[in-house]
Structure formats: C-alpha cells, structure tokens
Amino acid sequence: MEEADFVSGGTRLFGIVGDPIEQVRSPEVFSAAFRRLGRDAILVPIHVRPDDFDVCVPSLLKVQNLDGLVFTIPYKARACGLATTLGAQARVVGAINALGRDRAGRWRGEIFDGIGCVEAFRRRGITFADRRVVLIGAGGAGSAIGVAVAAERPRAIRLFDRDQARAEGLAKRIAEVDPRIEVAVAPPAIDDADILLNATPVGMLSDSGIPVAARHLPDRLVVFDAIVKPERTGLLALAQTCGCTTVFGREMMAGQIEKMVEFFLEPPAGINAA
Amino acid sequence: MEEADFVSGGTRLFGIVGDPIEQVRSPEVFSAAFRRLGRDAILVPIHVRPDDFDVCVPSLLKVQNLDGLVFTIPYKARACGLATTLGAQARVVGAINALGRDRAGRWRGEIFDGIGCVEAFRRRGITFADRRVVLIGAGGAGSAIGVAVAAERPRAIRLFDRDQARAEGLAKRIAEVDPRIEVAVAPPAIDDADILLNATPVGMLSDSGIPVAARHLPDRLVVFDAIVKPERTGLLALAQTCGCTTVFGREMMAGQIEKMVEFFLEPPAGINAA
Numbered sequence: 001m002e003e004a005d006f007v008s009g010g011t012r013l014f015g016i017v018g019d020p021i022e023q024v025r026s027p028e029v030f031s032a033a034f035r036r037l038g039r040d041a042i043l044v045p046i047h048v049r050p051d052d053f054d055v056c057v058p059s060l061l062k063v064q065n066l067d068g069l070v071f072t073i074p075y076k077a078r079a080c081g082l083a084t085t086l087g088a089q090a091r092v093v094g095a096i097n098a099l100g101r102d103r104a105g106r107w108r109g110e111i112f113d114g115i116g117c118v119e120a121f122r123r124r125g126i127t128f129a130d131r132r133v134v135l136i137g138a139g140g141a142g143s144a145i146g147v148a149v150a151a152e153r154p155r156a157i158r159l160f161d162r163d164q165a166r167a168e169g170l171a172k173r174i175a176e177v178d179p180r181i182e183v184a185v186a187p188p189a190i191d192d193a194d195i196l197l198n199a200t201p202v203g204m205l206s207d208s209g210i211p212v213a214a215r216h217l218p219d220r221l222v223v224f225d226a227i228v229k230p231e232r233t234g235l236l237a238l239a240q241t242c243g244c245t246t247v248f249g250r251e252m253m254a255g256q257i258e259k260m261v262e263f264f265l266e267p268p269a270g271i272n273a274a
Numbered sequence: 275m276e277e278a279d280f281v282s283g284g285t286r287l288f289g290i291v292g293d294p295i296e297q298v299r300s301p302e303v304f305s306a307a308f309r310r311l312g313r314d315a316i317l318v319p320i321h322v323r324p325d326d327f328d329v330c331v332p333s334l335l336k337v338q339n340l341d342g343l344v345f346t347i348p349y350k351a352r353a354c355g356l357a358t359t360l361g362a363q364a365r366v367v368g369a370i371n372a373l374g375r376d377r378a379g380r381w382r383g384e385i386f387d388g389i390g391c392v393e394a395f396r397r398r399g400i401t402f403a404d405r406r407v408v409l410i411g412a413g414g415a416g417s418a419i420g421v422a423v424a425a426e427r428p429r430a431i432r433l434f435d436r437d438q439a440r441a442e443g444l445a446k447r448i449a450e451v452d453p454r455i456e457v458a459v460a461p462p463a464i465d466d467a468d469i470l471l472n473a474t475p476v477g478m479l480s481d482s483g484i485p486v487a488a489r490h491l492p493d494r495l496v497v498f499d500a501i502v503k504p505e506r507t508g509l510l511a512l513a514q515t516c517g518c519t520t521v522f523g524r525e526m527m528a529g530q531i532e533k534m535v536e537f538f539l540e541p542p543a544g545i546n547a548a
Contacts (some may be wrong), residue, residue, distance in 0.1 A: 001528055002310060003302035006280045009319045010296045021339060022284045028277035035278060044318060045283045047338035059333030064321035065295060254275055 006035070007042055013065050014043040014264060017057060017079070018072035021047040026070050026257075033261045041265075043070070050074065057082060061099075061107060068100040068264040076111065076140055083109030092147045092173050095140060100264050110263060113141050114148025116256025117197070117224065120247055123255065126222055128152035128195065136160050136188050136211045137199030138170040141226050145199050150174040156182035158189070161200075188212050190221060196239075198225045203233035210234045219243035228253055280309070281316055287339050288317040288538060291331060291353070292346035295321040300344050300531075307535045315539075317344070324348065331356060335373075335381060342374040342538040350385065350414055357383030366421045366447050369414060374538050384537060387415050388422025390530025391471070391498065394521055397529065400496055402426035405468040410434050410485045412444040415500050416473035423471070424448040430456035432463070435474075462486050464495060470513075472499045477507035484508045493517035502527055 014034075016026040022045075030043035046069070048056050053075065060066060061082065071079040076095040080086065083099055087110030090096045096109035121128065133154045135146050138161035146157065147170075157174055161167035167185045174183050190196055190212060202211040204227050212235070217223065223239035224247040236246045288308075290300040296319075304317035320343070322330050327349065334340060335356065345353040350369040354360065357373055361384030364370045370383035395402065407428045409420050412435035421444075424431065431448055435441035441459045448457050464470055464486060476485040478501050486509070491497065497513035498521040510520045 001303050001524075001531070002306040003299075004280070004305035004309060005302075006278070007301040007305050007316060007318055009290075009298040009301060011301060011319055013318055013320075016283075024283040025277075027281040027283060027285060028279075029275050031278035031281050032276040036276060042281060042316075042318065044281055044287055044316065045285055045339060046287075048336070049338060052333075052336040056333045056336045059326075059330045060337075062322070062326040062330045063334075064323060065319060250275075257275070 006031070008040060010040055011065070012039070012041040012067045013063065014041060014068045014070070015046040015060070015066065016043060016070040016072060017046045017048050017060075017075055019047060019049055019074060021045045024072060026072075029257055030070070030261065033257065034265075037261070037265065039265060041067070048075075053078060066101075068098065070260070071097050071099070080109060083107050086110070088151075089114060089144065089147055092177060093143050095144070098260050098263055108263075111144050112256045112260050112263070113144035113226075113252075114146070115144075115259050116252040116254075117145045117226070118148045118152055119255030119259055120224070120251035123251070124245075124247060126195075126245070126247070128154045130155045131194040132156045132158070132192055133195045133197065134158045134160075134188050134190055134193045135197045135199060137226075138163070138166045139199070142199035143170050143173070145197060145226065146170050146174050147177055149197070150177040150181055153178065154181060154195075156184070158184045158186055158193070160186065160188045190214060190217065193221060195222045196224070198223075198227070198233075198235055201227070203227050203230075203235055205229060208234050210238060217242040217244050221245075222247065224252075225249055226252060280305070282314060284314055285339070286313070286315040286341045287337065288315060288342045288344070289320040289334070289340065290317060290344040290346060291320045291322050291334075291349055293321060293323055293348060295319045298346060300346075303531055304344070304535065307531065308539075311535070311539065313539060315341070322349075327352060340375075342372065344534070345371050345373070354383060357381050360384070362425075363388060363418065363421055366451060367417050369418070372534050372537055382537075385418050386530045386534050386537070387500075387526075388418035388420070389533050390526040390528075391419045391500070392422045392426055393529030393533055394498070394525035395496075397525070398519075398521060400469075400519070400521070402428045402469065404429045406430045406432070406466055407469045407471065408432045408434075408462050408464055408467045409471045409473060410462050411473035411500075412437070412440045413473070417444050417447070419471060419473050419500065420444050420448055421451055424451035424455055427452065428455060428469075430458070432458045432460055432467070434460065434462045464488060464491065467495060469496045470498070472497075472501070472507075472509055475501070477501050477504075477509055479503060482508050484512060491516040491518050495519075496521065498526075499523055500526060
C-alpha cells in the first residue's frame with residue numbers, strides 16, 4: 001500500500017485556530033519548518049466557530065500528541081485565558097498568537113507579532129536603540145509591535161490611531177515597559193523621526209492609500225509596513241522612491257515564524273515565568 | 275519562505291483516535307490515498323486518554339473542517355455513541371471504526387473490519403455464497419467478520435471462541451442477519467469446510483501457534499488469517515504447504531481502507547438510513 005511520508009502515528013500535532021481558516025498560510029510554512037528541522041510534526045488548520053471556542057479549544061488541549069496552537073482572527077485576545085503562564089509580550093498586550101506545551105505539560109502563551117517585527121529589523125542590522133519611532137495603528141498588530149519595540153530602548157515613540165483612546169491605552173502600556181521612553185499620542189509627523197512603522201490596514205489589498213499625509217519622506221527614514229499583501233504597499237513604494245530603507249511585512253512574518261518555531265520546539269528558559 | 279505541499283488552510287482533516295497511538299499506520303495510508311485521489315485532506319494521529327474521551331472527542335466533532343475519525347483500540351465500541359446514524363454492520367456488531375460527516379453535517383458510523391475481509395475475497399474472485407465457513411474468534415474483529423460474511427449468503431457458519439458465551443452471542447447476531455444460514459457453535463472442524471477464517475490473535479507476533487488442531491489441511495480449503503504481523507502466520511504457512519488458497523491479513527486491510535476512503539469521501543446513498 002502506498003504511504004505518505006509526511007505523517008505517521010508518531011507525528012506531533014500543531015494547529016492554527018481561526019474563523020475563517022482557509023486563507024491562513026501557517027500550515028504550509030510551519031510544517032515545512034518542522035520538516036527542515038527533522039521533526040516528525042505537522043501544523044494543520046483547525047476551523048472553530050466562535051460559539052464552539054470555549055468548549056472545543058480546551059478539549060483540543062487534552063489531545064496528548066498536540067503540542068501547540070497558533071491563534072489567528074478572531075481569537076488572539078480570547079486565547080489568553082487558555083494559558084497557564086504568559087510570556088512578557090502577552091502579559092502587556094493582553095493577547096497571544098501561540099500556545100505551547102512545556103516540558104511539565106503546562107500551556108505557555110505568547111504573542112509574536114511584535115517580536116517578529118523586531119527580529120526583521122535585527123536581521124537587517126537596524127537597531128531601535130535611541131531612535132525616534134513613529135507607530136501608526138494601535139490595534140492588535142500595532143499593540144504587539146509597540147510593546148516589542150519599547151523593549152528595545154528607543155528614545156521616543158509617537159503613536160497615532162484613529163481611535164484616540166486606543167492610542168492612549170497603548171501609550172500607557174509602552175510606558176510600563178520602559179518609563180524612560182518619550183511617548184506621545186499625536187498625528188504621525190515624520191520630520192524628526194528615524195523609523196516609521198505602519199500597523200494599520202491602510203494600503204492592504206486594493207487600498208492604494210498611504211497612512212501618512214506626506215508626499216515626500218526624508219531618505220534617512222527607515223520605513224516598515226506590517227502588511228503582507230501586497231508586498232510593496234503604497235507607503236513602501238513611496239519610501240523606495242524617496243531613497244529610504246524599507247522593511248517588508250513578509251520579513252516580519254519570517255522573523256515571527258522563526259521565533260514561534262523555536263517557542264514550539266525548544267521552550268527557552270525563563271519564558272515560563274508567570 | 276519554504277512551504278510544505280501536503281497541507282494548507284483549506285485542508286480537510288481526518289484523524290485516528292486511539293490509546294496508545296504511535297503504532298497506527300492509518301495516517302500514512304489514508305493521507306496517501308487522499309493525495310492520490312487529488313483531495314486536499316490529511317489523516318493525523320489523535321491520542322486521547324480514556325478519561326478524556328467523553329469530553330474530548332465530541333468537541334473534536336465541532337471542528338468545522340474535520341470530516342471524519344477512525345477509531346482504534348480501545349474505542350471501537352465506545353465510539354458508537356457518537357454517531358447520529360449507524361451503518362448496517364455497525365448496528366449488528368455494536369461498534370464502529372469510522373465516523374464520517376455526511377452532506378447534512380450529521381455523523382454516520384460504520385465498522386469496516388468485516389467489510390474489508392469480504393472485499394479481500396471479492397478481489398480474489400472467491401465467493402462466500404453457498405460455502406461452508408469456519409470462523410475462529412468471536413471478539414471485535416471476529417464479530418465484524420462474521421456479520422459481514424453472513425451478509426454474503428454462505429450455506430453454513432461454524433463458530434468457535436474460547437469464550438463460549440461470546441461465540442453464542444455472535445451466532446445469534448449472524449442468525450439475525452440471515453436466518454437461512456446454518457449456524458453452529460462448535461470446535462473448528464474443517465472436514466467439510468470450504469473456507470477457514472482466523473480472527474483470533476493466535477499466530478500474532480512471536481506466537482508461532484496455529485488456531486486449529488490439524489496438522490494437515492485439505493487443499494480445497496481457502497484459508498484466511500486476519501493477522502497482519504507477521505504477514506505469513508503459522509496457519510497460512512501450513513495452508514500454503516498443503517496447497518490451499520491463502521488470503522492474507524494485509525489484503526483485508528487494503529480492502530478495508532479502500533472502503534473507508536470511499537465512506538469518508540463519497541457517502542454512498544442509503545448508508546445514512548437509521
């Protein structure tokens with residue numbers, strides 16, 4: 001009988017939980033990473049409806065060969081309650097996108113969106129230390145990015161969100177991470193900025209808009225866009241035209257996946273701390 | 275980023291539920307069959323402890339992209355309660371090894387062990403109609419085989435099990451399938467038999483025993499052994515030496531898997547009948 005070589009009785013399971021689920025790319029990417037690392041593990045899509053979440057997902061955690069779950073829309077905040085211990089990022093952001101079984105069988109939660117952004121910059125050799133950062137968008141991704149960047153000791157973070165209260169909430173959390181950072185909630189002025197981060201959906205898919213009012217960007221500015229599709233958003237196109245260094249959403253994605261695979265396969269010491 | 279080609283966000287999930295789970299071969303075999311048929315579907319191992327079964331498995335059925343479960347030791351009888359409708363075999367045997375979602379979203383249960391045995395014979399062009407059958411073993415596999423063979427209109431079935439009550443229970447169920455069959459509970463005499471079926475574990479692994487007292491088998495006898503490991507049991511070796519036709523456990527397995535894949539992917543009309 002013909003036999004598949006990518007799954008066996010000994011395969012360790014991981015899943016991505018969301019609603020809807022068809023559009024996710026984690027199954028392809030994580031399963032390939034596990035394989036490349038020689039691990040008999042696979043990540044599968046798990047489509048759970050909101051009404052079923054509270055019964056269904058805790059039960060999934062009882063499956064003995066299930067070692068981790070990724071959470072996507074709309075479950076990042078709700079999944080927080082499943083973790084026995086939360087990582088440093090998740091505690092501040094109040095959401096997780098990864099839940100992993102530790103060696104003692106407890107469930108550790110962490111959010112890697114912001115960690116992925118910082119990792120993308122690290123790979124490019126660009127540091128946030130002492131830099132003036134402008135962050136547009138204080139929603140799920142923006143919060144995670146703001147909190148992760150704050151841990152990198154920037155000099156200043158200027159925040160903007162159409163929802164003023166949301167921006168102020170994030171400002172407060174950033175100040176808790178490191179009170180030495182100059183945090184301001186204000187429109188995204190880029191005159192004295194070193195790094196511009198877009199974490200809004202402006203520029204996504206068929207939206208050709210740009211999240212800043214500027215027609216020109218100074219070439220010293222490093223411009224990042226969290227959007228993955230299209231790869232080259234209107235903002236990044238403008239930045240390239242102006243001679244700025246650009247960091248792409250897919251780089252954040254790659255950085256995030258690498259960190260999540262590490263988290264799932266080799267729990268780093270200390271991340272269990274409650 | 276590297277991407278696996280065997281799983282995606284749109285993959286339909288199937289699982290095999292058991293305790294333990296590492297030894298099962300269904301993930302390799304079913305996943306390969308789905309792939310060969312061009313279906314974006316995968317079967318993964320799901321290790322559920324007995325204490326968790328009643329909470330965990332009904333929850334798994336709420337996962338929207340999970341379309342079917344295979345049940346193995348120790349859950350074949352217990353899983354019966356998960357089905358909304360039972361197939362003809364399952365109703366008589368009182369156990370299922372497959373649970374599939376029908377087009378209306380209800381769960382249909384059926385047991386395929388016996389169906390696989392009958393299919394193996396059909397592929398060889400050997401019919402049970404009007405034949406005298408000796409069946410040794412009236413446990414899980416034996417019951418399923420007995421009930422499936424009974425539906426093929428044999429002239430007689432002679433049953434033996436070390437547990438007399440178990441053999442008598444199966445005899446009664448066979449009579450319910452077709453009252454015209456001459457059913458007897460008696461030691462496995464092969465003098466006037468056409469087909470000998472072993473559904474006991476005698477001959478399994480390092481057990482070199484043979485489940486009949488005979489040293490010689492008439493060459494008109496067709497001999498089947500449900501055991502998969504070793505492939506050539508002591509009984510089958512003796513049968514070959516005596517010039518008998520032999521049907522192997524792996525042939526039953528192959529027949530069963532083909533029928534289960536059909537059941538999972540293309541619910542046949544009528545199997546939903548309660």
